[in-house]
Amino acid sequence: MAPSGNRPSTSLLQSNSNGGPNSLSVESMFQQIMLSLQKSHADIDEVKRECAELRIQNAGLERQIREGLQVIAAISPSLYYNFSRSGTPGFMTPAPPSPQLRAKLSPFLNHAIPTITTSSPEALFRPSPLGDNALTAFPFASRDIPGFYVVIPAGGAGTRLWPLSREDHPKFLLDLTLKGRSLIQATWDRLLPLSSSARTTIVAGPAHVKTIRDQLPDLQLENLFCEPGPKDSMAAIGLAAAVLALRDPNAIIGSFAADHMISGDEAFLSAVAEAVEVARKDYLVTIGIAPSHPSTGFGYVRLGDKLGLNEAPNARLVSSFKEKPDARTASSYIQTGNYRWNAGMFVTKATFLLDLLKEYKPDLHDGLLRIAAVWDAPEVTRQNVMNEVWPSLEKIPIDNAVAEPAAAEGRVAVVPATFGWDDVGDFSSLADLLPAEANQPRILGDSSLVLTEQVAGGIVVPGSGRLITCLGVDDLVIVDMPDTLLVTTRARSQEVKRLVKKTRDAGWKHLL
Template identity: 75%
Template sequence: MSFSRHLGSPLATQPISGGPSVSNVESMFTQILEVVLKSRAEIAELRQECTELRQANLSLERQVREGIVSAQMRSPHIGTPGFNTPAPSSPQLRAKTPFLNSNSIPSLGVVPSVHVASPLGDNRVSYSPFGPIREIPGFYVVIPAGGAGTRLWPLSRENHPKFLLDVTLQGRSLIQATWDRLVPLSGADRLTVVAGPAHVKSIHEQLPDLLPQNLFCEPGPKDSMAAIGLAAAILAQRDPDAVIGSFAADHMISGTDAFLTAVAEAVQVAQNGYLVTIGIAPSHPSTGFGYVRLGDKLSIPEAPNARLVSSFKEKPDARTAAAYIATGSYRWNAGMFVTKASFLMELLREYKPELEEGLTRVAAVWDDEIQRNKLLEELWPTLEKIAIDNAVAEPAALEGRVAVVPATFGWDDVGDFSSLAELLPAEANQPRILGDTGLVLTEQVAGGIVVPGSGRLVACLGVDDLVIVDMPDTLLVTTRARSQEVKRLVKKAKDAGWRRLL
């Protein structure tokens, strides 16, 4: 600056007649400059604090609204009001596809979920044998990610099933929420996914941290035993002492602490030589779920809630389901299994030897892509299609080799549009809306769910408890009471030549 250059001249040290010396002026300006710089830094800090306070207030307001909505719903499910979350895209108004993709799912902060503990638990849900550290040594997560997209059709399709959708408006698809929930237990290096070839690309897009060697691609659907058995066979080759836990990609969980505690207990039981399932405390007499009957308590100090499984029960009628709940001795069977990988293969060798032999052969060459593909092409079509419950859990339970950890977290398999409606917010006696609320007009309408996925206006007058799914290529209209029968329509559409819409 010219002033600095002047101060640096020979005259800089000469006093000015009748006033302070130049050196005093320089010192004064230096002090002023320091005060200005300090004030500027303090102003920047204040602005940052204001920004953080605004963000905290917005987060608090969102949580309060969610808590109010959940209280109004009086449900143990996760509150999902969808504040500050974009609606599903529309091909006419927003994007070319009605389905979510990795670009349309923004990263949101984790919002605490609403959890209502069940009175059926024997011990406090905060117990964890691993203390505050959630990662469990030697524990491998297996996420079977399959499905034909029939139960939520036409919202979900074969090539874009429900686990790839953000059906709760929280900004994360179901498989992303499953990843978020389970990765603290295993880390990314021990979290695996089993999926079909049609879904591999989408899964990698939605789970960028999933290691390529941890995505096991099965050539075709063979039900849960082949999928979980394939992962168990591969992981047993990698780590003979591996304990695996299988958790579906498309289920909703509320009460994360209770869930993680139940898994930690299940791992302890599995290390004692059991196939372990996690039993969900039933909130109502559902006819859509299987049940587990609790047997005698196990004497495992690290797993105080664990019991033997007395028996597995298929989906009951309404009267039988109500009788189950009245006894207090039954839990929903959510299909969550924890066991040593080697023990699962041992059970499979005993009850389904041909299936075990085939999976073991595939696992032995898994790291050699050429041999793997050749063997899968030859062998996979010959493997038996059967669920893990029927293949090993039920016969092993009769011999006292299956245990259950009764859990207290909220759970839903989002099995139809009726259960999906329970996860969405709504005003009292109003329909639930999955998507842009501005595209739905109602008059004297109570209950139900509307999915305005086409971009058109959906207007409803004087109809109650309807399911309306308006997609660009398909319109579904049914009732909540019959929403579990949607897969029958999918079969009829296939038989009628509408394969391209499935």
């Protein structure tokens, strides 16, 4: 017989069955644990539901406040200005870590800041989070900067956003913010307070001229420069500089791409105004974006010594420009704290830019001056010269043409800035800029056309009007257009341009 200690005693089993001190069986305990877990899940679901309701309520409040501020701005600009100085709401002028504002509801709320005229001495200063200084000086009593001309190069096909972006309707003509304004319209709105429509110039290709005029009815016809074919940024900006230098020899120009997203208008306008002051000292000035992560998709600017200008306390020399690095190099850049993203924004005297161009690219300089000399002549004369000269111009970015060699000689400055910035280079970056519920894909378009079950992340563009349903797939990019469908992953969205090439080679050029 086995010792009694090797098996449960009969008395203990009887005690358990009779409701004694150890009356809970293992099964009963497990059932209680499961009930507790179910109750916890129910509580969590209730919290999620309440959070969703709060987000909806907050969105409504933001909309009401925003509409109220627009009414105030229209009725009384001075009252709007006083309100904004006392502390603007975060959604109006957010100060996110660059380049991406990752708000769940209202990313990149852009507001047209009205021209403010006041006699108060305080109007000479605007709060700015730039660099090491709490204040940035403005030498004007209004937002308008005399002698400052805005140049907006509107080129490129945005191939990494295909098939949403097409050659005849590229991304700068699209509303990617779900606010009823295209990227070029948002750029116009943002810069108009500094220069007015009379001093805002757009350089674009012939395929986009009509749509740009439709989207920007206030753009003056003589300020829309049509380039016959793409020659990269140096030819586009150089053409504008050459024409504007003839119209106003003292012109200071600022070049800002038509297809970038910016959040934090106050910080942006402060940086531009500071860059103008540096440009007056004969510098080519760029605006450096504080990097939020070691991106391999952007070029970098290495900060040099401070310039020590009272009018531009944050300005520094550019030590060097760096091409898009690999991940390890980008990480080392971030760790030093001495690098900024190169956003391709340049501010300088038009004549100074032409001097740099004459020194580093004399053939390109001479060709652009020939075109500029007849730009305001009869259209036939201009077209004849353009047809003769433009095809022979070198295709080169402004960075390689003049910025890099000039930086080596200490003639390029940078204004470090903190506003949110993104060039919306692919569907992955676009997804980060769109609102979405937790663990749900971003939707660019009619959300009622997208039904998902157990789907997290990703972005869906229901452009065809068909219902799109997804089950159990994460981080997908689905772009459903009337004539074509793209399916990829966020991780490979940078490679979409490879598909564009294959589509062209396969004879589907009409879809591009």
